[in-house]
Structure formats: C-alpha cells, structure tokens
Amino acid sequence: MSSRQFTVAAAQLGPVKSLTTPRPETLARMIKLLEEAALKSVKLVVFPELTFTTFFPGYIIESAEEIAKFFEPASPAKPYAILTSPNAEPLIDKATELGIDISFGYGERWTADDGKVTDYNTAVYYSASQKRCIAKYRKIHLPGRYEPDTRPGVTQQLEKRYFTPGDLGFQAFRVPGLIEGALKSEDSAALGASEDTQGKGDPVLGMLICNDRRWAEGWRCYGLQGIELLLDGYNTTAFAPQYEGSNAEQEDEALFHHRLSCQAGSYQNACFSVHSGKAGEEDHGSLIASSCIVDPNGHIITESKTKDDELVYATIDLEKCRKGKERVFAFDKHRRVEHYSRLVDQVGVKEPALLSR
Ligand code: CDT
Numbered sequence: 001m002s003s004r005q006f007t008v009a010a011a012q013l014g015p016v017k018s019l020t021t022p023r024p025e026t027l028a029r030m031i032k033l034l035e036e037a038a039l040k041s042v043k044l045v046v047f048p049e050l051t052f053t054t055f056f057p058g059y060i061i062e063s064a065e066e067i068a069k070f071f072e073p074a075s076p077a078k079p080y081a082i083l084t085s086p087n088a089e090p091l092i093d094k095a096t097e098l099g100i101d102i103s104f105g106y107g108e109r110w111t112a113d114d115g116k117v118t119d120y121n122t123a124v125y126y127s128a129s130q131k132r133c134i135a136k137y138r139k140i141h142l143p144g145r146y147e148p149d150t151r152p153g154v155t156q157q158l159e160k161r162y163f164t165p166g167d168l169g170f171q172a173f174r175v176p177g178l179i180e181g182a183l184k185s186e187d188s189a190a191l192g193a194s195e196d197t198q199g200k201g202d203p204v205l206g207m208l209i210c211n212d213r214r215w216a217e218g219w220r221c222y223g224l225q226g227i228e229l230l231l232d233g234y235n236t237t238a239f240a241p242q243y244e245g246s247n248a249e250q251e252d253e254a255l256f257h258h259r260l261s262c263q264a265g266s267y268q269n270a271c272f273s274v275h276s277g278k279a280g281e282e283d284h285g286s287l288i289a290s291s292c293i294v295d296p297n298g299h300i301i302t303e304s305k306t307k308d309d310e311l312v313y314a315t316i317d318l319e320k321c322r323k324g325k326e327r328v329f330a331f332d333k334h335r336r337v338e339h340y341s342r343l344v345d346q347v348g349v350k351e352p353a354l355l356s357r
Pocket of ligand 1: 049143157209210211212214234235236237
C-alpha cells in the first residue's frame with residue numbers, strides 16, 4: 001500500500017424500531033459492525049446521524065422528560081461527556097480495543113457556563129490512537145418544521161422543534177494515526193517556506209450531518225480547507241403519504257437526490273466521502289438505505305445492498321484527490337470571489353425585476 005491509503009467504512013444500521021427500543025440492543029448491533037470492521041482491517045468507521053436511537057424528530061414528543069431521554073449532556077467543562085455515557089461507552093471501549101477510529105451522531109444537550117441550555121444534532125470524531133474525541137460538528141442545515149403537521153397519518157420531520165442550528169461552522173481537522181509517514185509541522189519547518197505541503201500531511205477530514213449534504217455551501221467551506229475525506233451520517237425519509245407519487249416513485253427520487261448530492265459534493269471538492277444511513281421501517285416512517293463511499297471523481301465506489309445492518313467498506317488512496325485539487329478545482333487559480341458576495345449577503349431568492357409589456 002502507498003503511504004496515503006487506508007480502509008474506511010460506513011456502518012449502515014437497519015431500523016431502530018421505536019422510541020422505546022432498548023439502548024443496549026442498538027449498541028450491541030453497532031459493536032458487532034465494529035468487530036466486522038476489524039476483520040476487514042478498517043481504520044475508520046462512520047455511523048449514522050442520531051445513531052443510538054430511532055430517528056426521534058420523526059415523532060411528536062410532548063413531554064420534556066421524554067425528550068430529555070434522547071439527549072446526552074455536555075458542557076464547557078465536559079464537551080465530550082458522551083464518551084463516558086452508559087449509552088455510548090461500550091462502543092468507545094470497543095473502538096479503543098480494536099484500534100478503530102469512529103464517528104457517530106447523537107443528540108447533544110449543551111449547558112453553557114451561564115446556565116443556558118441548547119440542544120444540537122451533533123457528530124463527533126473519536127480517535128482510537130489518541131483515546132479522545134478530536135472533533136465535533138453540530139448540524140447546520142436543519143430540515144423540516146417546528147410545528148407538527150396536524151393532518152392525520154402524515155410523516156413528521158420536526159428537527160426545527162428539537163434542535164438549534166449548529167454553531168461550530170464547517171471546521172476541517174487533521175487525523176493522526178490513519179496513514180504512516182505523514183508530513184508533520186516539524187518536518188515542514190525544516191523544509192522551508194517554499195515547499196508545498198498540500199496533500200502530504202495527516203488526512204484532512206470534515207463532517208456533515210444528513211441534510212447538510214444537499215448544500216454546496218458546506219462542502220465548499222471544507223473544500224477551501226483542502227478536505228480529503230468527508231464523513232456524513234443520515235436518516236432520510238424514503239416516502240411520506242402527504243407527498244405525491246407512489247411509495248416506490250418517492251423512494252427512487254429520494255435515492256437519486258441522495259446520490260446526486262454525495263457525488264456532486266465529492267467531485268466539486270475533489271475529496272472522498274463516506275455516507276452512512278439508518279435504513280428501513282421505523283415507527284415514524286421509512287428511511288432510505290444506500291450508504292456509500294464516493295471517490296474524488298464523484299463515482300460511488302461501493303454502496304449498501306440491504307436495508308439492514310451492513311458494513312460498507314473500501315480502501316481509499318488520498319493521493320487520488322490531487323488531480324481534482326490541482327486541475328479543474330485548483331481554487332487558487334480559478335475561483336472568482338469578486339462575484340460571490342451574493343452567497344453570503346443574501347439568504348432567500350430575489351428575482352430580477354418583472355419585465356414590462
Ligand atoms: N435527517 C435529515 O436531515 N433528513 C432530511 C430529510 C429531508 S427529506 C428530503 C434529509 O435531507 O435527508
């Protein structure tokens with residue numbers, strides 16, 4: 001293997017059936033996938049959004065006490081308290097034992113020093129070699145609505161009710177221990193300022209959560225930091241009775257848009273990406289599968305074949321990111337930022353003025 005190759009996996013989970021599915025059951029399924037990953041020499045496993053539970057924003061939950069069960073506490077003193085939560089600790093211990101890095105999603109209840117409490121849809125990156133979390137991402141694009149849809153029998157999407165948009169931005173990070181011989185800052189200082197270090201250091205990673213993958217803005221923020229591998233967990237509705245089309249037609253369209261977003265994001269930012277979903281029938285509705293790994297040319301290298309627990313893995317070579325980063329998407333040569341101010345100055349659509357007759 002060349003020095004920039006390693007094996008990554010999406011640990012797709014089949015349905016976590018209901019709001020009362022026992023946590024240890026789901027945790028045991030995740031640990032089983034991790035053990036399978038070890039047999040395939042996987043070095044990094046990506047789990048879905050809100051991995052440990054059913055997709056609770058699909059339900060109307062009235063009681064604050066019930067809602068609290070879906071959140072893990074955190075604070076400035078203990079930002080990664082998730083690591084010692086009984087709901088997650090056995091998974092962390094297994095990852096450490098096997099020497100596999102993991103990223104996973106969960107509901108985070110953040111209590112600031114002034115006592116203010118904020119709930120986020122969060123993902124963390126746990127480094128087995130460092131025995132600690134080295135990155136956290138809080139979902140920025142929250143889909144759905146705040147008020148439940150009161151029509152009978154509809155599928156709910158209430159993320160705007162249960163979460164606040166993330167406040168950490170799109171911050172890329174380097175991961176130690178995934179590749180041997182990565183250029184370190186000390187080596188770079190010895191080489192001198194003129195030496196190009198891009199694509200030579202420890203891998204540059206970033207995280208998105210579900211709906212974020214549909215927004216070019218987040219991907220490009222990562223692209224501008226030289227991202228080589230993007231991690232994304234999701235729970236995507238396959239079909240809903242309130243929308244047009246048969247269930248099969250809706251699911252085909254959902255899969256098309258999922259793949260389109262993952263492939264376009266990877267291609268346009270010349271990076272690999274791993275997308276890990278929760279799939280199948282949960283009590284709130286049906287979720288698409290198609291967990292996949294995408295290469296920097298936008299091709300899906302591998303994709304899940306079931307709607308069950310399934311490990312989807314591939315050996316990737318980060319060297320393959322260089323072509324796109326140095327040619328078509330060499331940002332330093334081709335971007336024209338003098339024309340992009342609208343992207344940050346404006347939120348909604350402003351059409352040109354109407355024409356006269
Ligand atoms: N979890 C999540 O973000 N789901 C949304 C559903 C929107 S339906 C198009 C997603 O973008 O997949």
